[in-house]
Amino acid sequence: MNEYLLQAGLAQTTLHPLNLRVRHAAGSIITLEDGRELIDFISGIGVSSFGHGNPQITQALKEQIDLHLHVMVYGEMRQASQDRAAKLLLSLLPDDLDTVYFVNSGAEAVDGALKLARSSTGRQKIMAVDGGYHGNTFGALTVSSNKARKAPFEPLIPGVEFLIWNDVQALDAIDHTFAAVIVETVQGDAGIRVPDPEWLSSLRRKCNETGTLLILDEIQCGMGRTGKPFAFEHFGIEPDVLCLGKALGGGLPMGAFVSSKSRMKQFANAPALSHITTFGGHPLPCASAAAALQLLKDLDFQHTERLALRFEQTMSEHDLVEEVRRIGAYIAIELPTAEAVNFCVHHALSEGLLIYFFLSTPCSFRVAPPLTMDEATWLRATDILSQTLDACASSMR
Template identity: 55%
Template sequence: MNHANNPFLGQGLASTTLRPLGLEVKGAAGPWIHLKGGGKVFDGISGIGVSNFGHGHPAICDSLHAQLDLNLHTMVYGEFIQDVQRQAAASLRDSLPPHLDSVYFLNSGAEAVDAALKLAKRLTGRTKLMGVQGGYHGNTHGALSVSSNETRKAPFRPLLPEVSFLNWNDMADLKHIDPNTAAVIVETVQGDAGIRIPDKAWLQALANTCRELGVMFILDEIQCGMGRTGTTWAFSQFDVVPDILCMGKALGGGMPVGAIATCTHRMSQLAHSPSLGHITTFGGHPMACAGVRGSFKALAQVDMKQVETQCQTWQEALASHRAVRQVRRIGAFMAVEMKHADHVSQAVTAGLQPAKQGETGVLMFWFLSVPHAFRLAPPLTATDREMEDGLALVLKALDNVK
């Protein structure tokens, strides 16, 4: 195959698909991504759950600038202490229940998941891991092992041994959790499965079963956290509290960061027997932590009531479009399910087409595992006027499906 026309492979860069969007970015501000050709796109997915506070938020930029003037990397994580790490961890802890009082900053969501799984094995002395059908936790070997999409896993087997899956929202299935299980990991709201919102009773029963059997209950809020579902952390809406919480994406305000939180006693197990039980050169990087510090300041400025009203308007308008079957939504996290799977690509492509021609478009995106729906997750900081513009662009794209 000739890769010369692939904008990544053709220019000496790795590509994740043979048909990347390949739009050339000039800059980004608020909900808008500006392109080199003069076009712009409304970021309807916040960079897949990263830019929850828009692009170039002053609180995040100020925090980054302040740290840039001090220092970048000094020493691998875990030896020197830096104010910015302490400040970022304090902001994060303030947002969490009291027993999640210890934070480990890592480099990505998948790395946070791997750390959580290792910690669970270390804490319980057990080896079995459980995920939930529809779950997506990242692409390292560990995170892929507990994700459920077999098509994406098969070429990379063997993955971790002793991994099995519970059915989503299935009370009867909880009997498969046994005393040899180290951990169950679940997204509080499943993202890649098409914004699947759990039954509160099921999630609570899952948490209780884990507690009774001494199994670590790990919640993955890498995508659904940081205000995306209408509260800082989604688990507060379901009255459950994890033993270990995985975070990432919007946590860093645009900087690459992942994190786990648990109680100090549990976290201390990574420091001995063996020592250096989970180490990383760049974890807790000062710029990433400055991003975290800034993003909590940005989050504090979000008017969640306004976001709810805006997104309710989006949901109603989109659900009544002729091509749409239904819109699943919690907060600003939406899956638009189409009547025909073909319409997903048509809508996504139509949304971007004007921007390719120097005009205004909108960025919507596929799910990896749900062919008949596309995702929407607009920035939480967009003004009413910007959200009206964004909705008009999405509706215009939908009008193009045939």
Template identity: 90%
Template sequence: MTEDLLQAGLAQTTLHPLNLRVRHAVGSIITLEDGSELIDFISGIGVSSFGHGNPLITQALKDQIDLHLHVMVYGEMRQASQDRAAKLLLSLLPDALDTVYFVNSGAEAVDGALKLARSSTGRQKILAVDGGYHGNTFGALTVSSNEARKAPFEPLIPGIEFLAWNNVQALDAIDHTIAAIIVETIQGDAGIRIPDQGWLLSLREKCNETGTLLILDEIQCGMGRTGRPFAFEHFDIEPDVLCLGKALGGGLPMGAFVSSKSRMKQLANAPALSHITTFGGHPLPCASAAAALQLLKDLDFQHTERCALRFEKIVSAHVLVKEVRRLGAYIAIELPDEEAVNYCVQHALTQGLLIYFFLSTPCAFRVAPPLTMDEATWVRATDILCQTLDACASSMR
């Protein structure tokens, strides 16, 4: 399989890529070149949340292609697609988050947010949290917690320390020397870890007391994934800086960091062009994001909750399942061991269902279907998964 990739001149990212050949994808279904169909139960890791080939998104892209593509490096020319995306995004956010910087990826959004924190506070130290995953540029990697993934690339960025997750006492480390703390509101790669509201409230309070910026990374858990437009809405807190990506671009590459005007103006004058990125705010992802944000506004969250709750009840009753962690359609299924997870991912594929691994949580697999998936497809996917779990249990006997 790997040789196949390399022979085509494509770099490999793992020794065992899925290497499926895609013909097209519509709604919740991916059709392969051999004509077989897969139910997409992971949305390309939380990207295709509004379904593949969503007509609103594809029409917005076609309209934009007819107008113009790249005209000038981000920030120099006013482009209507950027205005539309910004207006819709900010209309969904608290008043204090009134300015957005569009970039190319989640990791770039994190890097931009970290730079903003240092430059707007004049402080250097940044805290992150055990179990967090924030991406793979040097900045984003440094604030991610998986040591084995970082070690080969050291030295990373200085001035970063880690706190225990969901631990109120650990928050004592936040003082007037700390520029920011970056936290995934709900940790994705740690296997969908949902924190106590008390911890997040204390974190917010501690940041207020010390002038430390609270950066929430909602690159994976934002954009409707958890049953509300943004995950922080479940906890009665607001961030100082919000990082977005993945589903934001409606299937096109895009990230964003959002904060207040007073902070964001730093990027223009201290120094000028503090963060500069040729393709950030590209008109195609912006047109697509504007359509995605409209879809987010109109999402039927109750429908997804009904389907996901039924799924949770059935799957958590299976003898092989140790735990289901879920908020909205952001789901981890914990199995007894890594082998069982491998078996299930491979077996489900042969039955037409795409589920997938976590990077750092080997004994669980992820489920994150398009938020537009209809009930019949949820039911079919649940049936296939239960048969897969049955087959796995029998194979272990």
């Protein structure tokens, strides 16, 4: 048990935090106060996708700081940083996704999307999907699947039901009473579960037939993580509402939900000010997001795919590895036990590599490196991980 944060007066989220003190982070390397260097093989859980201290992002932030910070609550004053971020984001999305609402986090984007679905359809029920993770506000927690994480906070919001992942028959439960179905395009916390394309297209069809909105949560799997700018591009479908966060802010706190002008107008007049936020669309995250979106546009997806594929092959060949699930640089490695995962996370850390757990998938660990990581660093990380798996296998004998 490690209470070092509590002792410093800071709320703690587990009794076993990593307890590392950070001095500096640049590119794919985090430098600790004691001088040790760690390869960041998880991008701060899918955030630092364009590398730590990316010069374009840092420059955009410096320029914005010199202009202005907060001037007025979101939606009252025109701010150039918001215009830039919106223009770049919408230029990467299908025509029907033409309006963005910037908020402060992923969970807030999910709550905003759920509110938009209820108010624009006049319906109350929401369908979610088993294995889904959408965040920790009351709305986002309700549509998340892990029951143990929800139990202490009940009652949650009413009217939410769950579908079985990848089950085409189960889609029959969606009818005209549902405002929306919310699903991660690729499930993250479920251990990188890539959907059957047939299931996703049947889900899209069912939503069309019943006038139910399809909300895709790409807070973690969007922004280039899966090898395309947005994960839905792999599956030939488009959402009615798209939720983004994490890497969108280029390292600053930011979320967004994107939909059509006609739907989003609800918030302006039915009633007026139906969804408001003080800091959503803050100029610093918007300036940073505009830089991150430009980096996304310019990403070399083939570079990352080649390195991620080679990594997958090396990992799959190890006797201890039961399965590698991967799409782009969004990767889960499954081991025989949760103890093996725990061993590997700590052993890799002691060797200078940061990998990490999933919340709800204890026998797998996650790998999601910065999309700008160079080949030599990928190879060094792969070596450390191979040695870590060897050490784990010997410890289990």
